Amino acid sequence: MKYQEAKDEFISTWGSLGTLWGINKAMAQIQALLFISTKPLTTEEIMQELQISRGNTSMNVRQLIDWGIVKKELKVGERKEYFSTEKDVQELARIIAKERSRREIKPVIKTLREISSIKSDGTEKTKELIHQTKALYDLAQTVDSLLDKAIHHKQNWVNSTLLKLVK
Amino acid sequence: MKYQEAKDEFISTWGSLGTLWGINKAMAQIQALLFISTKPLTTEEIMQELQISRGNTSMNVRQLIDWGIVKKELKVGERKEYFSTEKDVQELARIIAKERSRREIKPVIKTLREISSIKSDGTEKTKELIHQTKALYDLAQTVDSLLDKAIHHKQNWVNSTLLKLVK
DNA sequence: TTAAACTTTCAATAATTTTTGAAAATTATA
DNA sequence: TATAATTTTCAAAAATTATTGAAAGTTTAA
Structure with a gap:
């Protein structure tokens, strides 16, 4: 080529x-x-x-x-x-993670928190809505925290953080 | 609400x-x-x-x-x-990660490998293309390996893998 | 078989998103 | 200040993507 x-x-x-x-x-x-x-x-x-x-x-x-x-x-x-x-791929990834978290993930987390904390009226369907959105909220929080950690870990976060998970 | x-x-x-x-x-x-x-x-x-x-x-x-x-x-x-x-959020995340990796990330990794391994003609611009696509390739590999690991980690991978990073 | 219940397909249409290009705005220089 | 260089804006057009709905296809049961 x-x-x-x-x-x-x-x-x-x-x-x-x-x-x-x-x-x-x-x-x-x-x-x-x-x-x-x-x-x-x-x-x-x-x-x-x-x-x-x-x-x-x-x-x-x-x-x-x-x-x-x-x-x-x-x-x-x-x-x-x-x-x-930006020429550094890790810095680039950091910026993109930061922006997508800020613009797209955090607002959804806020909505999920609101929905999952409505008062239960005792019906099955309401319980299910609360339970499922709460589960999503917890997962989204975990993932977003990981992103936040990466975001604030200026130098070389991929090698210092992710790589040890992979190996 | x-x-x-x-x-x-x-x-x-x-x-x-x-x-x-x-x-x-x-x-x-x-x-x-x-x-x-x-x-x-x-x-x-x-x-x-x-x-x-x-x-x-x-x-x-x-x-x-x-x-x-x-x-x-x-x-x-x-x-x-x-x-x-699928009602389990972690299993859901696992499936989505698996599919997006398979459909979207792995094909790009293949292309990046091809591009980054073209023979250098000694010019600056070719060196830069090779260097930059190689860096992207390495990052994409790391991220995809993490996904693979999560994908094969059937039970509760968020808590067992991600959470310890966050805490 | 036949027919009813249901699902899929796909050409046409609608909605959305992207792109264009020329006019307006901005900025720097003579 | 005038003007030339450059960037931005935005309405219109083009391209793309999503949706509809009716016809065709499939499956099951009588």
Whole structure:
């Protein structure tokens, strides 16, 4: 496999994986492109490489910046913005875990707590609702605590924490 | 909060969470409905409760069965099929982890292995592509091994494995 | 067999999400 | 301040995904 082919394959695979996990394809592909780039890229270069429009590029780069995955860089004497992504995979995983926990998991945990703590009226169906949502709540709490632990474990959490579980 | 309100909230929340993670809303809602039901339900009952069509119900129940999350039950003397979901949250998590690993993570790992093992042509950009995809490959392997471990750890893997990390 | 009960399929339609591109806004320089 | 470079916004269009419902298929029982 030649460079260009491998690069295209990587960007395409990353885009598909993103889609499968509820992430916009263009957003995932921009991140993939920056991830393997040897230097920061401009909007123009991203558009060119991925064959997407200016508006699309602008919006998705902005979202990546909101997520804390991409940083804007300015070069002296130049007007345009350069973008680069976090290059360290573990830090990247940490950021994504943090954001998905904050945006998606924690709100669900809050809802599960509310539902599982409604007052029982003694009927079977209410008991079952409370019991099942409580069980989900407990599991979600455990998983989210693990994520929190990883999130705050700045350096090398995969090796220090996960690897010992796997081995 | 009264029963009906809590139930609707749970089904709706589960549907939204599914959507966020790339799972069809109807599929997530059917699973949610079965998860808090005190008894197996028929297609008719699911349609009625969720206000969705027969075709939609049929297709999504079938998918849940493919995933191993829902089971079909037959009652003696009755023609129609009854559906129930796995009620144990940890077993449910195990099944979902197993399926997502098999369908989505393992294929990506294979691609990352292929890309990261292309022959270097000595250029910086090729070196960077190889280096970065190798790093992703290593991380994905670690995470997938953890999932595999959890997957094969039938009983109570959350408490026996994850909890000790969290505490 | 036949027919009734039930399930599946799938083309058409609807809903949602993504993308475009040009106008408006912003920013830096002359 | 004017203007050129660049980015952002957002309504419209395109693409994708989900849903419907009726016809076809299957299964069971009389």
